[in-house]
Amino acid sequence: MCAGDDPTCHAFEEHRRRFRRDLEPERRAFLKSSFAATGAAAAFAAGGPSLVSPALAQASGAKIAATAHYHLPANAETVHWGFFSRSLKPKVEIGSGDFVTIETLTHQASDDAERMIQGDPGAESVYLWTKDKMGVSPRGAGALDAKIGPGGGQGVHICTGPVAMRGAEPGDVLEVRILDVAPRPCANPKYKGLAFGSNAAAWWGYHYNDLITGDKPREVVTIYEVDATGERDWARAVYSFRWPGFTDPFGVSHPTIDYPGLPVDHSKTQKTYEVLKGIRVPIRPHFGTMGVAPAEADRVNTIPPSYTGGNIDNWRIGKGATLYFPVAVPGALFSVGDPHASQGDSELCGTAIECSLTGTFQFILHKKADLPGTPLEALDFPMIETREDWVLSGFSYPNYLRDLGPDAQTAIFQKSSIDLAMRDAFRKMRQFLMHAKGLTEDEAISLMSVAVDFGITQVVDGNWGVHAVVKKAIFSDRVA
Template identity: 35%
Template sequence: MGSHSLHINRRQSHLKWSNAITPVLKVDSGAVVTFDALDASNGQVSTSTSAEDVSNFDINLADPVYGPVYVNGAEPGDALEVEILDLKTADWGWTAVMPGFGLLADEFREPQIKIWDLPADKPYAVFKEGIRIPLRPFLGEMGVAPEADGEFSTIPPLITGGNIDCRHLTVGSKLFLPVKTPGALFSCGDGHAAQGDGEVCGTAIETSMHATLRLTVRKNHDWVASPHYFAAPLAPIAGFEDRGSYAALGINSDLLEATRDALRGIINYLTATRGLTRTEAYMLASIAVDLKLAEVVDMPNFGVAATLPLNIFQGE
């Protein structure tokens, strides 16, 4: 089978995980496969989309994945290694606040959208004057078919992968997925140009993606019972030298509420010191803020840090 034929196009998509979906491609272990994936809106968002249009967004069409690919020799008890060889974004992307979606959905009820320029000759995108976001593309969705029969939404993550939104799976990284059905039935999608750990407003810089992946069967890896990954060292981006970070701690006996409190704290910082509206701060947090477990053993309270790298602010 020639390498030119190992390609999944934008028409070869599905909106549910299922072990009953007929594979669109069969490959040997170690094959390199390219994928052309629409963004998470499934084409509903364009460069002219307005906040009013966001109100009409059909969530049932969101988060398509492309495939599935049957990998010869993959059996339950194995792991599928997915090596990320290359990722190319479109020249634009979007971030939105969608009613009813996101970590603070009860506080941000009005739809909003930002359309980003993603020029190929720059390693960053401009949020607004004085704020630049380094671009580190990754696929939000990579997964294999579940063991259980039936259909499962592509929106929540599963132990077989899917919408894990792990920003560390950049070029050079490897994802290991537990095989639950013969051939693994791998699919991927949901391209992101940048995101903070947590994706707090529910969207990153969403973009279409051309992905090049190597799929390799790792035999007798039943100890991989959920997604594992190797994160490649990040190459430095000029203009984004480490200048430290600012963090807000959320303290609460409920881990979710501690996380929400930390996010509120960083939003307060951004509005008080950086001249952003609350909605702008919420969106920026989804792109640039990392959520970290700072303390989990001093019961009854948890400590969660919402951490903002200060190198996104220019001219300081």
């Protein structure tokens, strides 16, 4: 359906006017609540303490002459599947302060095409796969002639973008504010008002070689239902099925879930209904994969996260959160995907509730020359800020592309550990407390033990993660 983004639609102008009209109240409300504009300058630190100091806000805001709002749909022309790349052509170029509404598709939608693809032109174009054609190819950062399919499945996430930030250069910091997140409604009229997601307990999950009942090992997919209207803040399981193995349209057999977008033939599955009966799963929509292009390689697998973000898989990256990314290549080249309806810390079995979402973002560029003396000076990892917390992301290897040499994209899957990720999170929090908050090393270590929460972000993405969360309120009586 055209949402003001399809010039070939016979009612394109009317749909475009409607999109802009519907957007204005939300945009005005956000501007009123979160910005105090003074000429070209804006105060970015609404809602309490921020990593953006008043001086940095003034400097960055002075470079904003006006703002625009763009809409980036998800279809076969606007997504890349399974990789980040410094060579990708931008789908839209924006200026600092601009807003972009970005549609994202889950890479697990083909687990139930009836509920997550059918009737949705964007999803249908991406998931198209016949014996003669793939809607989007390659799927992954691997070889184009890989045996299991172009790209080799070395990277599974459908990413929309990239979005190029005009004037962004290595050494700058890109601030990305998540203003809104909403489920992508099912386009099949049989399921009006609903959205759906898939959870795959798969071979890459932490549990896989530690099963205690039934056939071992096994992969099980559970389909969840979400209220797309927003009236119900929980999801329920609809049914589950054992992965029986499939032969794809190119004739390649897949005994396990080893390639993204495999068409699931439900005539060959045995569905189990009334799974998780009576259980409500609280939803917390967020984006598992979000980041800018790294500089170290031309095509980088989306699965392991790194210093430029990517597949962080932290449920805190949802509405109201702000992320700060170190810019590594000209234009930054921001992409987003891997949308989740909900996920627990660790993403234990391999996936979250993988559910297509649409997000509205604002992008602000902080130039390298304005960073000295601010908390963002020398930022070399993706940092999360919410209204109440600062969240630092530790990884087994902070920059595995640099640290592990020419075979890094293979080696990372054999070298990750929670111990390494914990040590990285500790070191980053120590540096943050000493540099941004002026604590001594001894003060920082004491505070970390009594007031900072360390948690396992994920153990399924190759480069395992531990996050450190510190409450802003801790510093409420401290003189800046």
